[in-house]
Amino acid sequence: xxxxxxxxxxxxQRAGWTPGRVTLAQMVALAAPVGVKLVxxxxxxxxxxxxALIASLIWELAFAAIRGRSLxxxxxxxxxxIAILVPPATPLWQVxxxxxxxxxxxxxxxxxxxxxxxxxxxAAAGFLVFSFSGAGLSGSSQALAxxxxxxxxxxxxxxxxxxxxxxxVIAVLLVAGFMQDGTSxxxxxxxxxxFGLVFLIGDPVAGASTQLGRWVFGVLAGLLxxxxxxxxxxxxxxxxxxxxxxxxxxxxxxxDHFAVALIVRRRRIAHG
Amino acid sequence: MLPGFRxxxxxxxxxxxxxxxxVERIALLGADLPGLRPRLLCERGDRxxxxxxxxxxxxxxxxxxxxxxxxxxxxxxxxxRRSLSALVIRAEPGSKEPGPVTVAASTATDVxxxxxxxxxxxxxxxxxxxxxxxxxxxxxxxxxxxxxDNPHAPDPRLALDGRNDMFRSGLKALALxxxxxxxxxxxxxxxxxxxxxxxxxxxxxxxGPASGLAGSHIHRLHPVGPxxxxxxxxxxxVAAIGALIETGIPDFTRIVSLTGPRASRPRLVRTFTGxxxxxxxxxxxxxxxxxxxxxxxxxxxxxxRPASWLGRYHQQITLLSDAPARxxxxxxxxxxxxxRPPSRPGPIVPTAALEKMLGFDIPAVPFLRxxxxxxxxxxxxxxCLELVEEDLAAVSMVCTSxxxxxxxxxxxLDELAEDA
Numbered sequence: 232x233x234x235x236x237x238x239x240x241x242x243x244q245r246a247g248w249t250p251g252r253v254t255l256a257q258m259v260a261l262a263a264p265v266g267v268k269l270v271x272x273x274x275x276x277x278x279x280x281x282x283a284l285i286a287s288l289i290w291e292l293a294f295a296a297i298r299g300r301s302l303x304x305x306x307x308x309x310x311x312x313i314a315i316l317v318p319p320a321t322p323l324w325q326v327x328x329x330x331x332x333x334x335x336x337x338x339x340x341x342x343x344x345x346x347x348x349x350x351x352x353x354a355a356a357g358f359l360v361f362s363f364s365g366a367g368l369s370g371s372s373q374a375l376a377x378x379x380x381x382x383x384x385x386x387x388x389x390x391x392x393x394x395x396x397x398x399x400v401i402a403v404l405l406v407a408g409f410m411q412d413g414t415s416x417x418x419x420x421x422x423x424x425x426f427g428l429v430f431l432i433g434d435p436v437a438g439a440s441t442q443l444g445r446w447v448f449g450v451l452a453g454l455l456x457x458x459x460x461x462x463x464x465x466x467x468x469x470x471x472x473x474x475x476x477x478x479x480x481x482x483x484x485x486x487d488h489f490a491v492a493l494i495v496r497r498r499r500i501a502h503g
Numbered sequence: 504m505l506p507g508f509r510x511x512x513x514x515x516x517x518x519x520x521x522x523x524x525x526v527e528r529i530a531l532l533g534a535d536l537p538g539l540r541p542r543l544l545c546e547r548g549d550r551x552x553x554x555x556x557x558x559x560x561x562x563x564x565x566x567x568x569x570x571x572x573x574x575x576x577x578x579x580x581x582x583x584r585r586s587l588s589a590l591v592i593r594a595e596p597g598s599k600e601p602g603p604v605t606v607a608a609s610t611a612t613d614v615x616x617x618x619x620x621x622x623x624x625x626x627x628x629x630x631x632x633x634x635x636x637x638x639x640x641x642x643x644x645x646x647x648x649x650x651x652d653n654p655h656a657p658d659p660r661l662a663l664d665g666r667n668d669m670f671r672s673g674l675k676a677l678a679l680x681x682x683x684x685x686x687x688x689x690x691x692x693x694x695x696x697x698x699x700x701x702x703x704x705x706x707x708x709x710x711g712p713a714s715g716l717a718g719s720h721i722h723r724l725h726p727v728g729p730x731x732x733x734x735x736x737x738x739x740x741v742a743a744i745g746a747l748i749e750t751g752i753p754d755f756t757r758i759v760s761l762t763g764p765r766a767s768r769p770r771l772v773r774t775f776t777g778x779x780x781x782x783x784x785x786x787x788x789x790x791x792x793x794x795x796x797x798x799x800x801x802x803x804x805x806x807x808r809p810a811s812w813l814g815r816y817h818q819q820i821t822l823l824s825d826a827p828a829r830x831x832x833x834x835x836x837x838x839x840x841x842x843r844p845p846s847r848p849g850p851i852v853p854t855a856a857l858e859k860m861l862g863f864d865i866p867a868v869p870f871l872r873x874x875x876x877x878x879x880x881x882x883x884x885x886x887c888l889e890l891v892e893e894d895l896a897a898v899s900m901v902c903t904s905x906x907x908x909x910x911x912x913x914x915x916l917d918e919l920a921e922d923a
Binding site: 490 | 727846852854855859866885903911
C-alpha cells in the first residue's frame, strides 16, 4: 500500500510521538539506571555495554541496508536494557550472542520495533539464561530501583507505559507477598522488580493494547513472576521477571482478542 | 487544542464579521462529492444565474447542484472515472439577479422537493458513510451541528446573528422531513432552538477535543450502525434553507474564519461556498520572517486540505507556513544511506494518547490496526460506521505511524457502502 501517509503539512505539525521520539524517550529514561550500574560495577559493566551495543547496532544496520529503510537507533535502547540485566562477569561473546538473538528474533525479523510480539531485551536475557550453563542475570540494587523511578515517571507521563499494567502487577505481588510473609518483605520485593517491571513488562509494544486487556495482562504477568520465582523470601529473581514478561507477551494477543470480543458485545447491546 | 501543536497562533481570532476581499471566481468541487458522477446541464461559456441548476447526480437525477453566484461558466472538467473535477464560475457582478420565487414548505413532500430542486439537499450528509443521502431515504434523526470544532472556527451564535429567524424556519422545515427528533448541537449558552416544539431539541456540548464534531454528538445521542442512519447538516446550511423559505431568494453566502499563523488579521469573513481562496486571501497573508511561502488550507489545521477553493462543508481557512526546502545533506558518508524519508506508515506504538484522542468507545489500537490493513469487517465490528474522516484527524496526528487514518477509513467505508 502506498499513499497512506499524512500530507506533508500535517506530517510536520505532528507533535505527538514518532518512532524516533519514542526511542529517544526510552533512552532518556534509561540514562539514570545505566549510570548507576556503571558506577556500581565499573569497567566490566562498560565492556558488557559496549559488546551489547555493537552487536545490536550491527544487526540493525544489516537489516536496514537489506530492506532499504532508515536507521531507527532503537537497538541502542535495547542494548542498554540488556547491559543492565546481564552480570558483568559474563563472557563478552555470550553477551554479543544474546544481544544478536534478542534483536533479530525479538523484533527485526518481524519488521522492527513495534511489529514484534515480545520485548527484544527480554528475548535476549531469556536466551542467555537458557543457552549458557552457569549464566545468570544480575540482581537489582536499591540504587538501581531508585534510578528507575524518574524514567518510569517520564514514560508514564508520555503514555509510553500503561499505569494499568504497573498497578495490576504490583497489586498481585502485594497480595502474594502479604500471604507469604506479611508486610516486612515488601520494600525488598519492589527493589527487585522495579527495573524489569518498567522496561520489560511495561514495554507498550509487547503488552496487551486494550484498556481491559492491560489489566488482565498485568495480573497474568504478576502471577507468572510469583510462579517462576525461585528465590526464597521476599527477593525476586530477575530471570523470573524476564520469563514472566516473555510468556505474558505471548498471551497478549489472546487477551486482546477476548477484550475486543467483550467490547464488541457491549457495543452491540448498547447500540442495537 | 492538542498540547504543543505548532499551529497555535500568535494573534487571537477576532470574532468580527467582515466582508473580506471580493471573490471573482467560485467552484463546485469534485473533492467535496467523492464518488459522484455528474450530468452537466451547462457548458463552458454559458451564462448561469444564481440558483440555476448546473449539474445533477447521474445516479440520482433528483439531486441538483446549483450555481451559488450569477456569472459565466469558465471551466467544467471531469476527473477520473467521469467524476467531477471542478466547475468554475466567474462571477459577473452587474448581471441580472433572479427574482424571488415562492416555495411551498408546509408538508414533508414539499420540503423534500424544495431542498432537492434548489440545490440545498447536498448540505445533508448521512452517517454512516458521510455521503449525500438518497432522495427517497428517511433518517431516524437529524443532527444540526452548531458547534465550533476548534477555537479558531466561527462562533455559530455570532455567524447566525441577524439570521436567527431564518435558522429557526430552516429547523422547522427539517423537522417536517422526519418523524424523529432534530438535535441542535451547540456549545453551552442560550438555546438557539428554544420553543420550537418537542421534536427540535437543543443539546449542549462543552468545549474539549472532538466535542465540536458531528460524530461525537451522534455517538452520544443516537449511535448509528448498519440499520440506523441519521443525517447531519451544518448550521449555515440550515440558515440557507430558512432564507429560501422566508425570502424566496437562494442564499449561498458562508461565514468562514480566516485564521492561522500567517493570517495578517484573523477574523470572520462573509464569502460564498466554493470561493477562490487565492482571491479571498490576496491581501491577508503575512510575510514570513524566513521568506517561506504560505500554504492555504480549506478547513481546520487538523482536518483541512491544501486547496485553491473553499470546500462545500468547510467553515474555516487556515494559512500556514510552508516548510523551508530541505537542504540536501550530502556527505555523512555511509550513514547517509540509512537516512531516508518515510515512504510508508511506521509502526503503531500503543501510547496512551491514542485512546484519549479517539474516544467513541472504540478500542483504539485494534481499530487502527484493522484500518491499516484495510480489514473492513473488523473495522465495522469495532464501530467504524460511526465515524467519518474528520473524526480521525486528531488520532492521526498523535499516532507514531504517520498514517492518514482518515483516508484509510474512507477506503473501508466505501467498501462497506458497496456491500450495504
